[in-house]
Amino acid sequence: MSDVCVESGCWTVEQVASVEGLREVLRGISVLKGQAPEFDLDNAPGNPVELFSTWFRYAVDVGVVEPHAMTLSTVAADGRPSARVLILKDVDATGWHFAINAGSRKGLELAANPVAALTFYWPQVVRQVRISGPVVADSPQVAAADFLARPIGSRQIALTGRQSQIFHADSELEDALEKARVELEASPDSVPTGWTSYAVQPDEVEFWQGDPARLHKRLRYERIDGGWGRNRLWP
Ligand SMILES: Cc1cc2nc3c(=O)[nH]c(=O)nc-3n(C[C@H](O)[C@H](O)[C@H](O)COP(=O)(O)O)c2cc1C
Structure with a gap:
């Protein structure tokens, strides 16, 4: 080697x-070796969704790898945090959306403690975005539309409904996948119970632009009286 x-x-x-x-x-x-674009803190939009959208499009434009991958952090009933990477599905006035199996570890933690943090890091542009706040379930129609738009393999594994459980044997997985395949063939529109789309409805969103000299630019939006206040933060 x-x-x-x-x-x-x-x-x-x-x-x-x-x-x-x-x-x-x-x-x-x-670290912080990417090409940081201009971050005009004084002329930032009044709404974090708008700034996120601008930053996200820029990340896509310059070819950031998997810019829609984000870390979802949840907190169990006993206060223990856990985090994993997921794919962002939508951003709108309701919040930042993702869809998961409600019976998974993250789903159970959200049921016990419906708050979460999302973290994006786009190294090529030296940008990080942190979002946190309460989490609410979207309508079953949103969850179904998300599920039905997934590739067949992703739907088959999701239909097994056992994500995050202890794995005992390949044969169990094979049997469950075969059952899911038969089910999908018979009812192509079936959506597993528990498939849920969630929205993080942020009360805080921070935009961070890294600087090799460590004079990072940080702008935090905070929800105040139904609107947004914003403050610069020390690096
Ligand atoms: C790039 C990337 C994308 C992922 N996308 C998803 C996803 O959309 N849904 C999902 O359930 N897990 C996804 N995962 C796997 C999760 O990180 C995690 O392992 C899984 O959801 C189980 O988490 P839990 O045990 O905390 O519930 C992805 C992982 C990576 C690295």
């Missing part, structure tokens, strides 16, 4: 496999 090279040098695979080697590699990789 070839050496592992970062900006500050190269290491053999054996070196990297050691705790010290890995530490050195971690310290040798630089």
Whole structure:
């Protein structure tokens, strides 16, 4: 296997496999190397949806890989946070939408504690967006439309309805997939119970533009009396 090279040098695979080697590699990789576009804080729009939309389109335009992938953080009933990456499905005046199985770990945590945070990071443009607030379920029609627009393989696995449960055997998965395949063939429009579209209705949205000199530009929108206030934050 070839050496592992970062900006500050190269290491053999054996070196990297050691705790010290890995530490050195971690310290040798630089960050905030993307091309940061102008962030005109004084002329930011009054609404975070508008700014998100502008930033998102820019990320798409410059070819950020999977710009719609975001980290969804939830909190269990006992206060333990957990986070995972999901795909953003829509953004509108109601909020930032995603669709999941309500019986999964994240779904159960949202049922126990209907608040969440979403985090986007687009390294190519050195931009991060943080969104947090209460979470509400969209209508069953929205959830059904989301489900039916998914590729067949994604619908089959979702129909098994067992995401995040302990996996015991391949045969169980194969049987469940076959059952889902038969079900989809008989009723192509079937939507699993529990398939739910949610909206994070933010009361806080922060736009962060990174700077290699660490003079990051930060703008936080906060919901105030049904409108939005905004403040710059220290880097
Ligand atoms: C790029 C990317 C996209 C993903 N998209 C989804 C998704 O749309 N829906 C989903 O349930 N899991 C998706 N996952 C998997 C989740 O991160 C997670 O593993 C899964 O939802 C189970 O999470 P939970 O056990 O906390 O419920 C995606 C993972 C990655 C890396």
